[in-house]
Amino acid sequence: TGVNGGLVIVVADDPGMHSSQNEQDSRHYARAAKLPLFEPADSQECQDMVLAAFDLSERFDTPVLVRLSTRVSHTRSPVALAEVREQTVKEYHKDVAKHVMMPAMAIARHAAVEQRLLQLARDAAGLDQHQIEIRSEKLGIVTAGIASQYVRDALPDASVFKLGLVWPLPVTALRDFAAKVGRLVGVEELDPVIETEMKAAGIACEGKDLFTPLGEYSVALLRRVLSGQPNPEPALPREQLGTAPPRPPVMCAGCPHKGLFMALSRLKLIVTGDIGCYTLGAINPTNAMDTCVCMGASVGMAHGMDKATDGAFSRRTVAVIGDSTFLHSGMTGLLNSVYNQSDSTILILDNSITGMTGHQQNPATGRDIRLREAPAVDLEALCRVLGAASVRVVDPADTWQVEKVVSEEVARPGVSVVIARRPCALIPTGKGRPENAVQLDRDRCRRCKACIRIMCPALTAGPDGYPVIDPNSCNGCGLCIRVCRFDALKLGGDRS
Numbered sequence: 296t297g298v299n300g301g302l303v304i305v306v307a308d309d310p311g312m313h314s315s316q317n318e319q320d321s322r323h324y325a326r327a328a329k330l331p332l333f334e335p336a337d338s339q340e341c342q343d344m345v346l347a348a349f350d351l352s353e354r355f356d357t358p359v360l361v362r363l364s365t366r367v368s369h370t371r372s373p374v375a376l377a378e379v380r381e382q383t384v385k386e387y388h389k390d391v392a393k394h395v396m397m398p399a400m401a402i403a404r405h406a407a408v409e410q411r412l413l414q415l416a417r418d419a420a421g422l423d424q425h426q427i428e429i430r431s432e433k434l435g436i437v438t439a440g441i442a443s444q445y446v447r448d449a450l451p452d453a454s455v456f457k458l459g460l461v462w463p464l465p466v467t468a469l470r471d472f473a474a475k476v477g478r479l480v481g482v483e484e485l486d487p488v489i490e491t492e493m494k495a496a497g498i499a500c501e502g503k504d505l506f507t508p509l510g511e512y513s514v515a516l517l518r519r520v521l522s523g524q525p526n527p528e529p530a531l532p533r534e535q536l537g538t539a540p541p542r543p544p545v546m547c548a549g550c551p552h553k554g555l556f557m558a559l560s561r562l563k564l565i566v567t568g569d570i571g572c573y574t575l576g577a578i579n580p581t582n583a584m585d586t587c588v589c590m591g592a593s594v595g596m597a598h599g600m601d602k603a604t605d606g607a608f609s610r611r612t613v614a615v616i617g618d619s620t621f622l623h624s625g626m627t628g629l630l631n632s633v634y635n636q637s638d639s640t641i642l643i644l645d646n647s648i649t650g651m652t653g654h655q656q657n658p659a660t661g662r663d664i665r666l667r668e669a670p671a672v673d674l675e676a677l678c679r680v681l682g683a684a685s686v687r688v689v690d691p692a693d694t695w696q697v698e699k700v701v702s703e704e705v706a707r708p709g710v711s712v713v714i715a716r717r718p719c720a721l722i723p724t725g726k727g728r729p730e731n732a733v734q735l736d737r738d739r740c741r742r743c744k745a746c747i748r749i750m751c752p753a754l755t756a757g758p759d760g761y762p763v764i765d766p767n768s769c770n771g772c773g774l775c776i777r778v779c780r781f782d783a784l785k786l787g788g789d790r791s
Contacts, residue, residue: 296394296404297356300385301349307363310484311511314365316587318509320485325360325462329412332360332462333424334440338372344424344459346377355411362461364484366441366511416463424459427472434521435476437469437489437500442482442512449517461489466496473498480505480521484512546575548753549770551646551717555615555691556581557749557774558698564613564705565600569593569625571617572651573644580750584615591616591624597639598632606638610705613640618674619649619657626681632710633682640704641683641712644691645674646719654721674714684709691715692772720770732769732787733776735762739783746775746784 309315325332333344348359392400431454438446439458456472473479481490481502490502546553556576560583568584577584597614616625621643649655656662661671678686689700704711742760753768776784
């Protein structure tokens with residue numbers, strides 16, 4: 296359908312999976328959708344290529360992708376700011392043949408898309424974002440994005456064609472570059488997108504036959520593979536990281552999710568999980584989550600397990616999902632479960648915010664994204680309207696209450712919802728002051744380490760075996776108090 300004004304879509308890939316569950320290469324979306332894609336290598340290029348992407352979008356009537364990576368997204372560098380260009384809102388003009396994709400119209404629009412891609416390919420070589428540096432006649436590198444930074448440091452004498460617009464490729468310019476070097480290598484993280492397109496155009500090159508499609512690249516890797524140096528010293532001694540003490544991810548001190556997963560762990564249920572801080576419930580100390588696929592999947596997976604097994608798992612399976620994720624893509628799963636008469640229990644972890652991604656507001660918080668007052672969705676009423684036969688609210692810090700209520704709801708026929716409501720530990724409440732931290736009675740403590748095993752960041756084992764409580768981290772949630780059988784832990788200060 297094209298676009299009326301400029302439309303730029305920015306996506307960040309995560310080679311090495313620092314905080315992702317896959318190593319998705321978003322360049323494939325550009326190829327599949329026949330959209331141009333830029334790939335900046337530093338902060339300056341992020342600005343320049345976004346501006347170029349808007350220009351290209353308006354010129355060719357197309358959305359444009361800008362692909363970042365983890366390293367580029369975390370980069371800081373000086374940026375020469377571009378001139379601010381004032382834009383007016385463009386008028387809308389009715390055009391059914393362009394905007395309504397019924398088969399007859401879509402045939403004509405498909406032809407327009409193919410013609411647009413051909414024109415983009417012809418114009419690609421003339422874009423300012425490409426950088427060609429001829430140095431060596433022996434070795435030429437074709438690269439883009441963060442990989443070009445590694446090439447610059449590792450192979451300063453090589454000839455380099457650094458792509459700015461990665462799709463469609465400037466094939467003619469690449470063919471001319473290839474003719475000037477004896478050996479051509481494509482250096483790109485993840486999938487061999489550039490390499491494959493060059494080979495399809497008849498340009499002989501090397502690539503993934505030398506480099507792995509997994510993880511991040513590095514200066515050391517490029518030197519080792521291409522420069523022939525025997526065991527070169529790495530720029531960063533990653534090999535030495537094995538000697539560092541392990542720092543597994545843990546839930547924050549006072550996180551409301553921890554108590555809930557302790558209860559689920561004791562119940563020995565099958566737990567279909569979702570995307571959020573609570574995904575950490577899958578690992579120590581609770582090990583109480585069995586699946587994690589995508590936002591909203593948990594509800595449908597619990598329903599599917601009930602139906603696909605003819606009810607064999609209907610009294611053993613629960614779905615967990617955060618409040619914001621439920622409002623994003625879990626409501627339809629609940630409605631579908633009700634409609635198809637599932638026997639399933641859904642736990643909504645309501646921490647009053649969108650926690651994992653930075654405390655963004657959501658429709659249940661009573662604030663919009665600009666922190667202005669907004670209508671707050673009543674989760675209990677919403678679940679009842681969607682058809683849940685039972686809706687109950689618990690405090691996840693009270694693990695015994697959670698265990699009792701969840702056991703009752705799992706045994707109940709039909710679809711039920713349990714809302715575990717307690718604010719995120721990082722929401723300021725005034726209670727997390729040092730004087731309110733949990734206190735230890737050493738006379739009562741038996742050094743059994745039950746409190747240590749909940750893996751609260753505010754609790755560590757001292758050299759004498761007694762727990763040590765960090766008063767600056769403890770927010771007095773009381774979870775450690777509930778697991779202590781000897782009453783050795785007490786809340787400090789006035790908690791009223």
